[in-house]
């Protein structure tokens with residue numbers, strides 16, 4: 001019950017989280033600068049236009065809405081872009097999060113759920129990626145997220161900021177009811193790009209690297225359905241509200257798919273050909289990122305229900321054919 005401040009609520013994952021929070025009886029208050037998000041995606045609660053770098057606006061939001069918790073999705077999150085312009089990532093993600101955390105603490109809001117990433121683990125051969133694995137990011141995006149994790153631990157020690165950190169693996173799919181979905185402009189994510197290539201919105205899908213040390217030479221990722229992912233957030237919030245300790249959880253299924261396997265499943269689901277071009281590696285990409293943890297299942301009671309590749313592509317394809325935002 002109560003208001004939850006959702007930064008990045010106009011974005012892909014944040015908009016799905018708002019729907020899940022609303023269904024759980026809470027009011028999601030979206031705070032977003034619409035840099036990569038959409039006003040049309042804010043459907044489940046109030047919208048505040050603002051930037052994390054603007055501390056006075058943040059203070060006003062805490063005063064006006066008195067949120068019981070913060071869910072912090074707002075970030076820049078593209079690996080390639082972060083390699084070209086690391087300053088953008090340190091400023092927006094790290095300085096922005098510092099403002100948000102300080103504003104929350106100043107307002108007495110000490111319940112915080114944070115979107116981190118498996119990109120903080122980096123490249124580690126033959127290591128099980130559970131929450132105890134070393135964090136050795138190989139790109140500025142992952143480094144910015146690791147820094148925010150450290151910040152949360154420091155603010156817990158000094159100000160009692162209780163937090164859950166979710167390290168997502170690759171998020172895909174869309175709301176099965178079609179109210180919200182993935183819509184990035186420009187798009188850089190694998191599944192929507194494949195769907196664009198299938199229906200002629202782009203000439204072809206370029207595979208970034210075919211010489212990786214994997215069975216078919218392409219990168220391997222662990223894909224999780226956005227609906228399952230946001231369910232975990234509601235459980236994480238409940239965990240904190242019921243007195244659970246600050247905790248880190250991986251969110252992935254533990255099954256890896258290569259780029260070629262995602263292409264094969266996309267062909268099967270849509271029953272359409274995918275034009276493909278083989279290209280060079282993309283700087284900053286890890287060879288293999290697959291979760292090796294069942295902590296979220298064991299401790300939060302999280303059970304991913306839609307995270308098969310077939311279901312993720314089916315839901316993404318439905319959204320792709322019908323859904324979009326205009327502003």
Ligand SMILES: NC(=O)c1ccc[n+]([C@@H]2O[C@H](COP(=O)([O-])OP(=O)(O)OC[C@H]3O[C@@H](n4cnc5c(N)ncnc54)[C@H](O)[C@@H]3O)[C@@H](O)[C@H]2O)c1
Pocket residue numbers: 007008009010011012013014031032033034035036037038050051052053072073074075076077092096115116117118167168169170171172184
């Ligand atoms: N998509 C994935 O596969 C994935 C995987 C791991 C982690 N994550 C993390 O999940 C979160 C959400 O990702 P997404 O895919 O929904 O991204 P997204 O780009 O769709 O959403 C991010 C939202 O944050 C907003 N935003 C960015 N900077 C802001 C600022 N300074 N002030 C206010 N609003 C700002 C954007 O306008 C956008 O609406 C991010 O923190 C990302 O790092 C995503």
Ligand SMILES: O=c1ccn([C@@H]2O[C@H](COP(=O)(O)OP(=O)(O)O[C@H]3O[C@H](CO)[C@@H](O)[C@H](O)[C@H]3O)[C@@H](O)[C@H]2O)c(=O)[nH]1
Pocket residue numbers: 077078079116117118119168169170171188189190191193205206207208209219220221259282285289
């Ligand atoms: O046109 C494309 C786009 C992607 N890929 C490959 O597909 C895989 C997935 O790429 P993408 O969908 O861009 O996701 P990631 O770069 O893995 O990053 C996502 O997943 C991370 C967790 O792994 C999150 O932290 C990031 O925010 C999120 O963008 C990677 O191997 C890419 O090399 C291609 O081959 N061609």
